[in-house]
Amino acid sequence: MASNRGVAYMGPGKVEVQSIDFPKLALGSRKCEHGVILKIVTTNICGSDQHMVRGRTTAPKGLVLGHEITGEVIEAGRDVEYVKVGDLVSVPFNIACGRCRNCKDGKTGICLHVNPARPGAAYGYVDMGGWVGGQAEYVMVPYADFNLLRLPEKARAMEKIRDLTLLSDIVPTGFHGAVTAGVGPGSIVYVAGGGPVGLACAAGCQLLGAACVIVGDMIPERLQQAKSFGCEVIDLRKDATLGQQIEQIVGIPEVECAVDCVGFEAHGHGKEAGVEAPATVLNSLMTVTQAGGKIGIPGLYVTDDPGGVDQNAKTGNLSIRIGLGWAKSHGFMTGQCPVMRYNRQLMHAILYDKFHPAKCVNVAVISLDEAPQGYKDFDKGAAKKFVLDPHRMVA
16 A cells, blocks of 8 residues: 655644555545545645644644645546646645635635535644645645646746745735735835745735835844845834834835734734734734725634633634724735635746745755754744655755
């Protein structure tokens, strides 16, 4: 029988590469004729994976991680008509049936049929339907014709695989944050967080024509990475307020739009920089976003956080200044990015050399066996996006 290995969460701070079952075209006891089996070409470590690995969710031990997947089709079910064996494909991290009212409405992040617990599902993620993750050698993908994005011209795609691997999540997610914040030609935008999603968002803002993109973070290496592709930066460890630092850049203490790429493990700014304060980013964005502006919120917020700073935070109840947002008529957009809304166009931008996200997020390709160390380095704040290469297919 064919073998398979995957990266499993084994408790707070611990992941292991283990032997796991080879995927089957099956959903429980029934055949999954609409699915395919992929040989993983690349699969990425995501910041949202880190929330689980830190023990900040209710993820069970033994969960095979990984929702950012690019692979080659090696087997297809009887009902798969348009995806063929040998195709190189990008897998949206959202699992979607393509048949429910939300999928038909383009809201693939909140499919109604693929997770019995709640709307929306993802590979290898807590409370997202129990689907096996893709930080592995092989994985099964359901509803293949609907979900998969075929990458044309395999040889050409492999030349750009460091960029194209990011289409499964962080590039569309960052771009979604920018779009929902109203970023467009000439915009002045503040991006909270210089991790991979924040850097991808900043690059997406530039692709949308923003005049000034400002990235805020507390890790100097991440700020340097943002500067490397033309962003202005703000060091949130400084005592000066966020508004004061923005004023030093653009002349007023406000931006036209803002994006939260941090989420619920946010920390205070300035003198409170080492103290976890989960509402800090949302409240600071309402403070610096002009009246009538929009705030995109692709940063993850959870309903259950065992490590929350207080009883409210443990159930996702945060002290958000909604009165301030109401008074300023802010628009807010939360939730999973519907990847399929953006991935094809972003693929074209990559293939035609209009967009180079791997350089912006500083992709580092590592082997599957190096995944545990990659998680440790990422948790320390490394200004890198770790991409796993299980079969050593990346040149």
